[in-house]
Amino acid sequence: VTEDELQGASNAADALFGIVMEETLTCDETPDGDNAEPPVVNKDLHRKLVCNIQGGHGTTTNVSHIYEGIQLGLEGKIEKNSQLLGRNAMWTRRQRLARLPQILVVQFGRFYWKETPDSQDHAGVKCKIMKKVAFSSTLDVYDFCSDSVKKILKQSRDKALAEEEELIQKKLDGEVENSEDAKMEDVDKEDDELKAALAMSVETPAVGPGLPSNFQGQYELFAAVTHKGRNADGGHYMGWAKSSSSSDKSDKIADTDEVNEDWFVFNDDEVSPCKTEDILKLQGGGDYDMSYLNFYRAKK
16 A cells, blocks of 8 residues: 555544544533633544443433434543643543545444442443444534534535536436437546546545545445444444445335435354344344444445
8 A cells, every 4th residue: 555545644443444533522511711720622533433332521412323423522621731730630522534545434332331339349230232223324523523524525515516506407407308319418528527526636635545526525324343242242243244235226214314225134154134223223222233333334
């Protein structure tokens, strides 16, 4: 892998999975205005997002969707020293994605350590959170991004929206043909546009290694790892992967916009076909398999 292909990442793993996280700490106990404690801003490299489904940080948020859990995991409270006050104080922690990966891993925080002060050994126990947390086949990370990344994504979104509105208007005006010749002309036009986009990509900033300059911040689910069982020290793990040859004629799942594409489930040495609707049932809430790791790839 060349340095040009890494595009600023130190290795191939970070180029694929690396997330540069921008963390801003703001002191809650110092006054506002000129006498306020300056915020502390740091950047760190992560390789996954955590979906916080337990809550915490003094919040009573009831997490029922992956979006809510990720948002909760990016914010919180910590105690650290305040130079202005000369003592420890409470700070608000706010994290935002400052560089996006090609493959986004989301871990559901289903396992945790529970203290048992009333037990004989006070050792505590490992627990599993069984609650239902829904997710879809597409994850939009725009709201989780830093202002600088949002600015770039918004340019791509605005351009795509303008092109879609232009196409709709042409259809309404009867300017779009449905013949094979028109389709071939569209293909040739797309090739020319692709070449132009590649030429402009040097000037247009990308939001992460390997991501196109017109990336809009949307990821598609293509794999998952599930856990079945109530014991954090036991149970059964299985892998689920989207077929690389899904049919273009896939039907939509009833009452949704989700396309019911082909998947496979890997249960030890047994491989079985399944569909998108089976994947979206891996939400938890019972003794059935529930998602522990979701793998998303950038939509291009």
